Amino acid sequence: MVSLLTIVGIVVAVFVGFNIGGSSTGVAFGPAVGSRLVRKTTAGALFVGFGFLGAWTVGRNVIATMSSSIVPATQFTPVASVVVLFFTGLALLISNLYGVPASTSMTAVGAIVGLGLASGTLNQALMFVILSAWIVAPLLCFGIGVGVGRYIYPYLDRYVAFTKFNLHFIQFDRSGTIPRPSVNQNASPQDVVGSLLVVVIACYMAFSAGASNAANAVAPLVGEGGSLTVNQGVLLAVFAFGLGSFTIARRTLETVGDDITELPILASLIVSIVGGTVITILSFLGIPASLAVSTTSTIIGLGWGRASRSAALSELVTPTPERSDVEMATGALVTSRAEEVPVGPTIGDLARHEEPPERPEEIPDVPDVGAEGPADLDKRSLFNPAAAKRIATMWVLTPSLAVSASYPVFVLLL
Template sequence: MVALLTIVGVVVAVFVGFNIGGSSTGVAFGPAVGSRLVRKTTAATLFLVFGFLGAWTVGRNVIATMSSSIVPATQFTPLASVVVLFFTGLSLLISNLYGVPASTSMTAVGAIVGLGLASGTLNQALMFVILSAWIVAPLFCLGIGVGVGRYIYPYLDRYVAFTTFTLQFVQIDRSGTVPRPSVNPNASSRDIVGSLLVVVIACYMAFSAGASNAANAVAPLVGEGGSLTVNQGVLLAVFAFGLGSFTIARRTLATVGDEITELPILASLIVSVVGGTVITILSYFGIPASLAVSTTSTIIGLGWGRASRAATLSELVTPAPERSDFEVATGALITSRSEEAPVSPTIGDIARYEEPPERPEEIPNVPDIGAEGPADLDENSLFNPAAAKRIATMWILTPSLAVAASYPVFVFL
């Protein structure tokens, strides 16, 4: 019976890792593949390599927390491990059905909390730290996004350009005995620098995803009396990531979701750096946290900060009578897509193989804060309020349901 449960646990762990690898590869390398900087197979390979580095180094700390610190490792019997992994996999299913990036980290921790409450072994001090991080990290990302969107993004948007190539960025000449790689002849020096930046940040995102997500797939199977050692758990998680990267990720590499398809490549890089850095730091300290929550909070902050440039800080707090109708949209990063402003391709452009408007010969000055009127803001938003509310609701609901559902199961067991 124990051997059978162990096999079931490994299968469920592979299923969880398979889905994580499929979705995370699309998020990390969507801009690079869509811009034809790397091929889908190359993107999957890079995600596998850097995801492994993240899981093998920083990810160990998160595995240790989830396998032995929230509750004692001895609580993870083969049956308990299968139950925890089941609820983690169920969260992925719910996320896919409703199209909302529910956090597998939060759900996995929720299921473990249910085990701790049922057995009376929950480390309450550690859970206070983890819950505090779940509140502070998104708010921090939101604040960084607002600051960058309001004070920095408009200037970067004028001077940083990203090119979508008709042919692959790296060409392979196979006419000779030895294949010879060469850079796309249409690429300028600025294109080369921008392209390398996109790929490097994608690899960094893969590192962060590996660091934070390996524990979600294998933590219940690792520890004292567990089915796997830490090294074996990391290798199993990365193997599952690879299965997802080379299969289902091919369908998600062109776009990262309907709600953010109009995200400019420049914005996606900022989101990746901010969200990835926050999660990597938390993973270093062994705190399981959601990469999806951090990146989405950064996107909302960027859009709000960009839109808020239409008013000064005093006007935002107390609108002037002549501007009483002023309202800041939830997202307005694509307001730069006006006739006078230079334009970078968005994720939606590259997914639909559309060409963005041509950049003007003369780059206009960035309007001062408060100089733009409400009419200057694009009514479209990257994250409309209804979408943001639905996502926030799911972030709270899925781990809460994991606790509520797993607790009676573990009491019964």
């Protein structure tokens, strides 16, 4: 007979997955919905489908790590499972209240570490590997962002354009018995390619989110002596994702996120590819890591690299008297006024239903790296430095609080 604690654990797991699905759908499909490439219902369906694919394949490795490798699976009694899930859900609540994307992966692992310390069963060698990955992954994403922003992004921005359609990208002729789909007549071939890229990368982001986040919702309930099998855990997690995707995500898809609303669509695609790939690789290796941390690190790196184009590498290390005004800023993905190349629509433009600036017929060449230009970049920054500090603080604070708060609870319970 199913115990009351098992039912409570499943309910809390659904709550965690519900919030993950709501927030992750907005992050993955915000640009696609804002550009009218897909509808909100379609975005929810795609997120659930590709999230399930990620959880059912790569996500199993992360579930195995969190359910039986950090601490033995026998430690996850019904009470312990509920406590771990409680602290994971509490982190989501705090992040929603303060508007900061706290890492559910880090918080869940922190609560499991508290269990391991209280029971004396923590796998310290594995935790060293996980902590190392938590340090290396953001630095890697930041480094890739810097390289792309400094050397590649301006050329992509010059040739790649994205359009906000007044009508949805796919139209349906409902005059007959069977609706017939057709492509928006206002779409150019370049628009079609760009639009497909936006949707494909959104689906890839959903795959990565499913791979990394399924364990956060159900890992304590899975494993030897657990309430659920791995297959049941994946299905429960995806079911919870779906609840969030088709309900609270509808609002998230409209607002997209206040702290990164000025992120151009081109930049958001680069961020999704880099952050999603790093997290997918870590998930394949069974290492729980944060998609939010990786993507935000990439954003900061892109902005820093973009701002550094006007200086040579030697001047970044030691500014010369002639170039003493060199400043690095995270809000630099928007094109410099010196280059006179208007940016494509940002996520904020789409969320606010604003029209992006028109691109001229003749676009000037991209200045070489180190070419002089005015130091003041366009004030429409893609990222708020104050928000970056707040987010970084929460990344360190939430798992630390999870360990320090869960440890005395487990000491009393064990």
